[in-house]
Amino acid sequence: MITGAAGFIGSQLTERLLSAGHEVVGIDSFDDFYDPARKERNLAEALASPGFSLVRGDVGDSDPTGRALAGADAVVHLAARAGVRPSFDDPLTYLRANVAATATLIEALVRNDVPRFVFISSSSVYGDGADSPFREAGNTGVPRSPYAATKVAGEAMCRALESRIPHVAVLRLFSVYGPRQRPDLALQTFARCISQGEPIPVLGTTDSFRDYTYVDDIVDGIEAALATDVDWTVLNLGSGSPVTLETMITQLEEALGRHAERNLLPPHPGDLFGTWADVSAAEEVLGFRPQWTFAQGVERFAEWFRREEELAGPRPA
Numbered sequence: 001m002i003t004g005a006a007g008f009i010g011s012q013l014t015e016r017l018l019s020a021g022h023e024v025v026g027i028d029s030f031d032d033f034y035d036p037a038r039k040e041r042n043l044a045e046a047l048a049s050p051g052f053s054l055v056r057g058d059v060g061d062s063d064p065t066g067r068a069l070a071g072a073d074a075v076v077h078l079a080a081r082a083g084v085r086p087s088f089d090d091p092l093t094y095l096r097a098n099v100a101a102t103a104t105l106i107e108a109l110v111r112n113d114v115p116r117f118v119f120i121s122s123s124s125v126y127g128d129g130a131d132s133p134f135r136e137a138g139n140t141g142v143p144r145s146p147y148a149a150t151k152v153a154g155e156a157m158c159r160a161l162e163s164r165i166p167h168v169a170v171l172r173l174f175s176v177y178g179p180r181q182r183p184d185l186a187l188q189t190f191a192r193c194i195s196q197g198e199p200i201p202v203l204g205t206t207d208s209f210r211d212y213t214y215v216d217d218i219v220d221g222i223e224a225a226l227a228t229d230v231d232w233t234v235l236n237l238g239s240g241s242p243v244t245l246e247t248m249i250t251q252l253e254e255a256l257g258r259h260a261e262r263n264l265l266p267p268h269p270g271d272l273f274g275t276w277a278d279v280s281a282a283e284e285v286l287g288f289r290p291q292w293t294f295a296q297g298v299e300r301f302a303e304w305f306r307r308e309e310e311l312a313g314p315r316p317a
Helices: 008-019 036-042 062-069 091-111 146-164 186-195 215-227 245-256 280-286 294-312
Strands: 024-028 052-056 075-077 116-122 167-173 200-203 232-237 262-265
Touching: 008 024, 008 036, 008 215, 024 062, 052 062, 062 091, 075 091, 091 116, 091 146, 116 146, 116 215, 146 167, 146 232, 167 215, 186 200, 186 245, 186 294, 200 245, 215 232, 215 280, 232 280, 245 294
Parallel strands: 024 052, 075 116, 116 167, 167 232, 200 262
Antiparallel strands: none
């Protein structure tokens, strides 16, 4: 079972597992954090497969979650209220979606004797005071946002109940990008502005950096976590090769073939200056080795973005 199966990562993980011969049940609420029609398109290929079934509902609701779990031998929990910046405006919604719903899901896992659980966490758990590169066994620092705090709490919930589930893996994902990316994330926001001839909003300085990780590498890591028999593990999934904001903009310009005007703005209080994953533990436990450079990944992202723009058609003048 995959929660958040219609999302950016969930839909691509679903397709990967179906192609490997697994039967997959997806659950998704199709909420309006961004256009549900995008999520419907994400699942079009999976819905054509006889190995896939979809439950429409909120993972925080025990009824649809129980129906989706029937017969499952593994669960990947991707469903979450995402976004560092919007979490400041509505922390209670983030608490319900990311902590209470996770508790509901884990309770259902135990009740249904599901032996394997992969909880998708975030690099946002590394906050002020974390040493770089970020290591799982190191100091994670103080969360910078309500979203980050809910991911810390979700990890703690998994740890508190992991003795009741035979195999639990917590995966901290670093700045995932690629086709089907959420429209609010920086890469797609910048691409949209560039294509429309508008200035891109640059928060802070362009020497800030992120460990951008291509979605195929993330799916590789999740797939490997589903196959591991460790009792409990917390692992970073990142590229291990941070990219500065200036480099990101420059390579996106090259991929789209257009120049970007920059609108320099103050940094957001929830953003770290830089993120950098130490992925040596994931390599040791999962055999995880990122294959995609940022230059390769941003080219593939740009190809997808152009197709999406064509599908959307011309905008009103």
